[in-house]
Amino acid sequence: MFGFEVDPWQLRWNELDAEQIPRTESLFALSNGHIGMRGSLEEGEPIGEPGTYLNGLYELRALPYAESGYGYPESGQTIINVTDGKIIRLLVEDEPMDLRYGRTLEHTRTLDLRSGTLRRTTVWESPVGHKVRISTERLVSFTNRAIAAIKYEVEALDDNLKIVIQSDLLANEPIGKFAKDPRLAEMPEAPLVNDFATSRNRWAVLVHHTKMSGLRVAAGMDHEWELPSTGESFVRSEGDLARLTLAAHVPQGRKLSLTKYIGYGWSARRSVPAVRAQVDAALAMAMEVGWDTLLSEQRSYLDDFWRDADVELEGDAELQQAVRFAMFHVLQAGARGEARSIGAKGLTGSGYDGHTFWDTETFVLPVLTYTSPAAAREVLRWRHSTLDKARNRASELGQFGAMFPWRSINGDECSSYWPAGTAAVHITADIAHATAKYLNATHDKEFEAECGLELLVECARLWLSVGHFDGNGRFRIDGITGPDEYTAVVNNNVYTNLMAEQNLRDAAAVCSRNPDLAREFGVTVEEIADWEIRAERIFLPYNETLGVHEQSEEFTQLKEWDFEASKDKYPLLLNYPYFDLYRKQVVKQADLVLALYLRGDAFTPEEKRRNFDYYERITVRDSSLSAWSQGVMAAEVGYLDLAYDYLVETAFTDLHDIHNNVAAGLHIAAMAGTWLGCVAGFGGMRDYDGNITFAPRLPPRITYLSFRMLVGGSKILVAIDGDNTIYRLLFGPPVTLKHHGEEFELDGHPVTLPIPPLTPHEPPAQPIGREPYRRSELR
């Protein structure tokens, strides 16, 4: 679609279509989880949406209600474009370099997944005929959290040229608007107020604060350069702009080379001198380390990552590329967040206001847990740091325990439509689930004591206030919203009930492991018993006649949706009212099917297939969160081709812009789903209470698949081909696993096990117009 070259370790784009620029800015975004920079051109324009983000930094905006209600949040948070340091403007003999003018003879951009840099080569002829080659490379450092750097080189190709370079720090950069879509952000105009500006020699710093939220942010830059001949430089700073100007004579065939180091710091509490000092220090260390070392540290960090997290795949080279691209962005989203969260778009765009939702814990954290556990831990540590807010929110809403926000940057609820926000209480169970999974995979006792137990306990407490026993002794959870946003405020959503049950059991388990600590949090034997009895009696509505579970109580009694009438009206939420969607059997995204995966231990194989078949026919995938889990369950129930299609749809969500909104940022959860589609789908990996099992089976188009993952503190490698699976222990103590139901012990010796044959079944059809995405041509 975009014409990316297929390459196992790179994403390279040779085209220059101005229409595509907003999309490529997201795809080429660099981030270390703390700083994010969209892949905009150094020269500043043409541009889609400028974007430099700092994790956790936000501006407030009022949430208006024509009819207000008790407990509605009055202000929301939104991510902002901070002082932009990636701008380096170029003048060639007085002509601003701008791809929209003159002629571009060559233009290549390459995201290198091993070097962790974005490279670019442009050969440009100015309107009056001067030719230059611009070569840039940039990184957002994994090893120096506060630092980004850009190497910018200009070569005079056909003449001696007068070249001027302007390297900017620009605050309150104008931002464009996307089409009106409730899912996109409303970015505030000019959110920054200048506190301080200074510059000297090659260096400048700007300090601002946000107007409403009052957060302080400092941005600094320092430079090195090599001039081929004479040149002059000066630096100036004023309010919203600091600029280094470098004017030089570049002889034909020679290069001017500039290295720009950009440092960021922000704080809710520290003073102007303090955040300035922080940025000065970061810049000083970057200058001391230097460009070459930054590059080599970056590569070395990624070497470690790929060693732990790479997924190798044969038979579909483009899919291999997409899988690595996905893992790279999952890493970028979480690598150095350090007690901050991961937004739905990571730090690649302003979509969804930069908020974090349940998909971070449910989809992204498991992937990080099995591959980069420290990053997973930091997200959970952030949730733990917001526990007081979650307890207050529960109390405000008449509940006890913790009630985490549906969408947030700072831990306060930002959802203004409560039926599809605050009512989706499963997010609290999802956070508990991610916590338990992390503890099972890592055996991280320190985190368990510091955060894990308290998180599990406070989450579990919520279910006792939200749920209750009915006259038949069933434990019900009424009036809530499950993952499927085309129903809301329902009773006994199976997904929510099963995840709550898991939370109750995990809380009981962690308290039994840590009785003294549990007592510190006021947990009594009686409370544990209360959790256990509710977990035992959880109500799972089931339709005996159809032989399927109800997504929520009475769901299968609802009117059928007219899929024929809606076949060209996707996504439905933009063409139908909630009033009609909620009343009918139409599913936006995997809900019961997600439960079949996450809580597969609660269903028989026969139930799984019947449920899958029933819900597959009515699931429209108007959310990017859906395809991977449908694919994982398709693989489990034996529809391997369908599973392959869903993996493809997931993996190419952003690369092929399937939802037509990649310009607003990447779908980080779909990136994580790509890994899960490989590992849980074709690897058949399941993790119930920390017991890791596999049931590998490849679809015809994939001839080989291998992946690595953490199991109870040990690391294993799983390599699958059409006939066999080889398991290897990479480090750590021996582990007990299962292969297609058979338990085995994995120690220093590889274990090779055969893949049992599959009885073929005819898969169910999707709603008309919602068949899985398929690439027109396999490469």
Added chain:
Amino acid sequence: MFGFEVDPWQLRWNELDAEQIPRTESLFALSNGHIGMRGSLEEGEPIGEPGTYLNGLYELRALPYAESGYGYPESGQTIINVTDGKIIRLLVEDEPMDLRYGRTLEHTRTLDLRSGTLRRTTVWESPVGHKVRISTERLVSFTNRAIAAIKYEVEALDDNLKIVIQSDLLANEPIGKFAKDPRLAEMPEAPLVNDFATSRNRWAVLVHHTKMSGLRVAAGMDHEWELPSTGESFVRSEGDLARLTLAAHVPQGRKLSLTKYIGYGWSARRSVPAVRAQVDAALAMAMEVGWDTLLSEQRSYLDDFWRDADVELEGDAELQQAVRFAMFHVLQAGARGEARSIGAKGLTGSGYDGHTFWDTETFVLPVLTYTSPAAAREVLRWRHSTLDKARNRASELGQFGAMFPWRSINGDECSSYWPAGTAAVHITADIAHATAKYLNATHDKEFEAECGLELLVECARLWLSVGHFDGNGRFRIDGITGPDEYTAVVNNNVYTNLMAEQNLRDAAAVCSRNPDLAREFGVTVEEIADWEIRAERIFLPYNETLGVHEQSEEFTQLKEWDFEASKDKYPLLLNYPYFDLYRKQVVKQADLVLALYLRGDAFTPEEKRRNFDYYERITVRDSSLSAWSQGVMAAEVGYLDLAYDYLVETAFTDLHDIHNNVAAGLHIAAMAGTWLGCVAGFGGMRDYDGNITFAPRLPPRITYLSFRMLVGGSKILVAIDGDNTIYRLLFGPPVTLKHHGEEFELDGHPVTLPIPPLTPHEPPAQPIGREPYRRSELR
């Protein structure tokens, strides 16, 4: 509470407490259903909320959404204070007459329910000691729809005085703000733009249009006066103000008397000259008729009304007063609406933005139907005139037939919180119900042909699109909201299902009566059969274990509300989130219990009592719409004291300001409920399919009750005492009635029937803190 004098035909208030002024403005409001004027003091200040309203005239305002959705209305309508013509300012020797200064020696205001006027006498001593007596009387004419008039007299009590009177027309009058409450209106500031102003001699006209909605409104005034001595007068007009000034010497003991005639006209389509001409003509006729004739016509109109509608009651004089006060305001709300609706507040205040809701059709129209059927017909005619909007709304929301707005002035939906707005589809059944009731009571064939059949048919069609048959052949209506707003978006609300069933049957019946006309609206035999089969198979969820109906499916499975914890937190909606309210067994207002009354034919007596007992314990009456129907059902199941208490609560809703918001306007539906509490409660009147039955039985405190009502085109009088009921036919052909289950024919001879004894039962308790309102002392 307010210290009104108890009088059978007047509401008189002798106090002057500035705090009470906003409340009395609503209670003393005059209206003919076309023009409404709050009971503010002529001198303009002190004031709560100025208010002169024209039925149907509104301004638009944007409805904001932090998260928007398909089909959400983008603009709302709101009633506005139009050019105020009731201001007559007085200067006594240069001192503006203002009750907040000087001394008020006497101050009496009297709403006279037989003359249809508001009278006032004030004896005021100015700060420098000049004494005057001011006597005023005003009316909004029932017989001259476009006219209001005020007689204003000043008597010099202790000296010869220089008196100046300024009689104003004032547009864009400043308005105060009430406390923040989602149920109150947000009135636009200065909504009017001047088009034209003119004046001559004693006469002036101002023409304006509304800024956003572009509606044109003209206000005019003309005057007559009698001077006791010399005087001077002039009139001026400019933009937003026209003023007649009258300066006179008033000798001690003499009076200056001014009569002001005020005319109004508005139009969405007519030009400035046209609406001006309309007002000029109305004023000319008013001057021609003169004050005394206006007064006598007003009294004569009311004599007719009381002859048809009076309810007499012995044993509780204050209740007698309250019942007549209620009937007077019900009449005022609807008398001359003429193809306009009746807002929840009538034309007495700006609460609820002046919108009309379901309670107009469900509570107000039956009362008008039985007593002033022409007024009921006009409201239904208005609904009929908005059918195209209702069909378009249905289509926008993916339905067919008509889908009437939850709240509106002009027929377009103004509800911005759809779960308690658009989802409350019962309003469409309620409109159908009111239509059928009107047709049954009046046998108005002309209306049936012009509007009634089409209304019933288009409403019935909605149920085929909103409902469906489930696997068990039950006709379900899912994902809607019933009358109780503490649950929303539920399945199979019994009230909604029964009202829809009635609509389906009534549509089938009216089409059978008018086969040719039905064909014109595309009704086929098959369609009628479709309606009938759905009516037969309507699903009414029932809990076998408890032996009660479910308010909506699974309602009795929900968690119990903790009434002890909420006992001082009423109304709950201001202290608890919908999230918590919706999930629990707590009922804002009669829902199933209302169905027990309106569709009592669908329940056995035993079911009624069990249902009443169950829901009584969990109904908190956070709505003024609830008490009367609880009282009516309490009477039916045999709790006569409780029924009395609920009638009292209903009747004093506004007189005692029980909901603490009478300042924003009267609760017209509670006024109507007062009549229903007498007639359906203690008269036991039921109307199923036009078959009128009675089961009279008085509570101990009421010794005698009589009422009049229309039955199938005839008029009857029912008079009840402790032992017997006397039925009389007042006019029209003989009618067949039932008395406590026994059928009898009523012709020219009165029929006296004994009241069977009642087996006493212990009534259920209400939630703590929500016992019925009881007056501290009976007068």
